Amino acid sequence: MLLTLPDIQKKYNLYAKEHPFNFEPKELYEPIEYILNVGGKRLRPALVLMAANLFENEIDSALPAAYAIEVFHNFTLVHDDIMDEAPLRRGQPTIHTKYDTNVAILSGDVMLIYAYKYLLEAPSATLAQVIKSFNQFAIAVCEGQQMDVNFESRNDVTIEEYIKMIELKTAALIAGALRIGAYMVTADEQDAFHLSEFGRNIGIAFQLQDDILDTFGDPEKFGKKVGGDIAQNKKTYLVLKSLQLADEATASELHQWLSTKPKDESAKIEAVKNIFTRLDIKKHASTIKNKYLDEAYYHLDAIKVSDERKQYLRLFGETLVYRNI
Amino acid sequence: MLLTLPDIQKKYNLYAKEHPFNFEPKELYEPIEYILNVGGKRLRPALVLMAANLFENEIDSALPAAYAIEVFHNFTLVHDDIMDEAPLRRGQPTIHTKYDTNVAILSGDVMLIYAYKYLLEAPSATLAQVIKSFNQFAIAVCEGQQMDVNFESRNDVTIEEYIKMIELKTAALIAGALRIGAYMVTADEQDAFHLSEFGRNIGIAFQLQDDILDTFGDPEKFGKKVGGDIAQNKKTYLVLKSLQLADEATASELHQWLSTKPKDESAKIEAVKNIFTRLDIKKHASTIKNKYLDEAYYHLDAIKVSDERKQYLRLFGETLVYRNI
Numbered sequence: 001m002l003l004t005l006p007d008i009q010k011k012y013n014l015y016a017k018e019h020p021f022n023f024e025p026k027e028l029y030e031p032i033e034y035i036l037n038v039g040g041k042r043l044r045p046a047l048v049l050m051a052a053n054l055f056e057n058e059i060d061s062a063l064p065a066a067y068a069i070e071v072f073h074n075f076t077l078v079h080d081d082i083m084d085e086a087p088l089r090r091g092q093p094t095i096h097t098k099y100d101t102n103v104a105i106l107s108g109d110v111m112l113i114y115a116y117k118y119l120l121e122a123p124s125a126t127l128a129q130v131i132k133s134f135n136q137f138a139i140a141v142c143e144g145q146q147m148d149v150n151f152e153s154r155n156d157v158t159i160e161e162y163i164k165m166i167e168l169k170t171a172a173l174i175a176g177a178l179r180i181g182a183y184m185v186t187a188d189e190q191d192a193f194h195l196s197e198f199g200r201n202i203g204i205a206f207q208l209q210d211d212i213l214d215t216f217g218d219p220e221k222f223g224k225k226v227g228g229d230i231a232q233n234k235k236t237y238l239v240l241k242s243l244q245l246a247d248e249a250t251a252s253e254l255h256q257w258l259s260t261k262p263k264d265e266s267a268k269i270e271a272v273k274n275i276f277t278r279l280d281i282k283k284h285a286s287t288i289k290n291k292y293l294d295e296a297y298y299h300l301d302a303i304k305v306s307d308e309r310k311q312y313l314r315l316f317g318e319t320l321v322y323r324n325i
Numbered sequence: 326m327l328l329t330l331p332d333i334q335k336k337y338n339l340y341a342k343e344h345p346f347n348f349e350p351k352e353l354y355e356p357i358e359y360i361l362n363v364g365g366k367r368l369r370p371a372l373v374l375m376a377a378n379l380f381e382n383e384i385d386s387a388l389p390a391a392y393a394i395e396v397f398h399n400f401t402l403v404h405d406d407i408m409d410e411a412p413l414r415r416g417q418p419t420i421h422t423k424y425d426t427n428v429a430i431l432s433g434d435v436m437l438i439y440a441y442k443y444l445l446e447a448p449s450a451t452l453a454q455v456i457k458s459f460n461q462f463a464i465a466v467c468e469g470q471q472m473d474v475n476f477e478s479r480n481d482v483t484i485e486e487y488i489k490m491i492e493l494k495t496a497a498l499i500a501g502a503l504r505i506g507a508y509m510v511t512a513d514e515q516d517a518f519h520l521s522e523f524g525r526n527i528g529i530a531f532q533l534q535d536d537i538l539d540t541f542g543d544p545e546k547f548g549k550k551v552g553g554d555i556a557q558n559k560k561t562y563l564v565l566k567s568l569q570l571a572d573e574a575t576a577s578e579l580h581q582w583l584s585t586k587p588k589d590e591s592a593k594i595e596a597v598k599n600i601f602t603r604l605d606i607k608k609h610a611s612t613i614k615n616k617y618l619d620e621a622y623y624h625l626d627a628i629k630v631s632d633e634r635k636q637y638l639r640l641f642g643e644t645l646v647y648r649n650i
Contacts, residue, residue: 079434112434139435143348147350
């Protein structure tokens with residue numbers, strides 16, 4: 001049966017509930033239960049299951065991998081929050097705040113190992129491919145995180161490097177979730193490849209859209225504070241493209257703004273936004289975003305199953321990344 | 326060919342040298358190269374290879390797993406050193422000291438993933454068993470570490486709990502290294518089991534010996550400072566057995582000493598050592614250590630290969646744990 005996203009999420013939530021981290025010593029496992037249950041949209045495990053459902057009606061065999069992906073994703077959040085000194089995650093205290101940093105390190109470590117434990121339930125025919133794909137994107141996520149950190153102290157980041165960074169940090173996990181979902185129902189290598197490329201391109205497009213919305217989004221609809229990237233001097237696509245297009249004076253003005261952290265951020269946000277507008281950056285960003293979207297749907301089209309089976313994955317992509325922003 | 330320990334180490338060192346962590350971004354990988362090359366005895370990868378060599382003359386196929394075990398072991402050291410705020414490891418600055426804590430967290434994470442990457446080179450016939458064993462002992466190491474932390478603030482630790490803790494924290498990795506070595510040359514499950522039990526029992530005996538030597542060792546021969554465990558109020562087997570055997574007054578005296586951290590440690594070390602001596606604790610500790618040693622060699626004997634093939638592994642065990650201490 002082809003399942004809708006709510007059906008898939010219901011199935012996943014039931015599985016997760018039936019596999020709690022209720023082991024000993026509780027000081028190690030309680031924080032894991034806590035972080036897995038403070039909310040979150042659980043999009044990545046849904047992607048695993050939607051990928052499996054492209055090829056098969058019965059997708060229960062893909063549930064352990066879906067759980068593995070969510071546990072892995074939460075492991076990265078736990079360790080990232082230590083590194084970013086973030087006090088809150090989804091409105092609730094982070095593990096290193098609620099417990100302590102040592103607990104956050106060790107509980108995170110064991111989460112990563114448990115992800116592999118759940119992956120081991122893959123069919124033996126594709127087990128090696130599942131673990132290989134997982135390793136690849138897990139390494140990519142770490143490399144992307146390090147590149148992002150490096151960019152903070154660099155003034156010569158290129159657009160190419162930026163795209164590479166978001167590909168590793170964000171898109172690789174989406175691609176990996178889809179690819180592993182395909183392997184869990186032993187889909188063929190070519191379909192798994194196209195599905196993975198669909199995810200990679202959607203992931204890059206999603207991050208580019210996030211860059212646009214962070215500056216140009218509707219404050220009512222955008223979840224985070226509009227202008228946050230500018231306030232934090234983040235070298236997003238908007239900034240890098242501006243530096244590429246700007247004359248010397250404008251580039252210098254932009255560099256100036258993005259090297260300060262004034263108490264009143266609003267003047268800074270307004271000034272930088274004006275530079276973006278003068279250079280028509282939103283249009284440039286949309287154009288490249290749509291290029292990645294086109295590429296994504298090219299790969300979705302290439303998968304050898306009926307359009308009907310692709311409908312929910314297509315809808316999911318369209319809900320995640322809009323063409324007209 | 327049956328290889329001696331030096332031959333095995335030479336082979337391992339060559340493989341490690343040919344597989345450097347020279348990837349990008351270098352901020353992520355340079356610390357890994359650093360920690361893998363600041364020394365260390367590399368006993369755990371040697372165990373993988375010795376286990377393989379029990380069954381096969383040609384053991385090159387086990388080299389990736391040997392490397393995986395060493396990379397994993399170093400990952401635990403990197404994260405443990407953050408948690409213990411240790412400035413030095415093997416006489417050199419730890420990663421979080423030389424670089425920073427965020428680097429130590431992220432480089433450690435990626436090391437754990439690379440361990441799995443190297444494990445993937447296992448024969449397909451035993452890949453699932455290799456990963457399953459690895460997961461088991463990796464989880465055990467984390468659980469043992471957490472139990473050890475918990476013990477610091479507890480006054481009711483039992484001997485049974487202590488043995489469980491050292492089994493998880495120390496012995497599981499030795500058992501796992503041997504078991505995985507056997508799987509890398511597709512040894513049968515029963516032999517892999519006996520080898521693993523040999524390792525588990527040797528590991529527990531080794532830790533008990535370490536407890537004895539920390540107090541009663543020859544300062545000339547013992548690598549660490551004699552009396553260190555007492556100074557740090559560690560709840561070793563010696564302490565727990567003393568509390569079990571002591572009358573109320575002696576137990577109270579021992580509790581008293583182990584709740585202080587005086588500037589001059591020598592009087593404290595002397596007093597606690599005297600209590601141990603009065604209670605004949607060294608003999609008790611040796612007796613239980615020898616019980617684990619007997620169990621270890623029972624399992625080594627049970628492996629279905631000739632005594633000649635077992636000679637170096639037996640020698641290794643005997644060098645690691647002496648019967649007469």
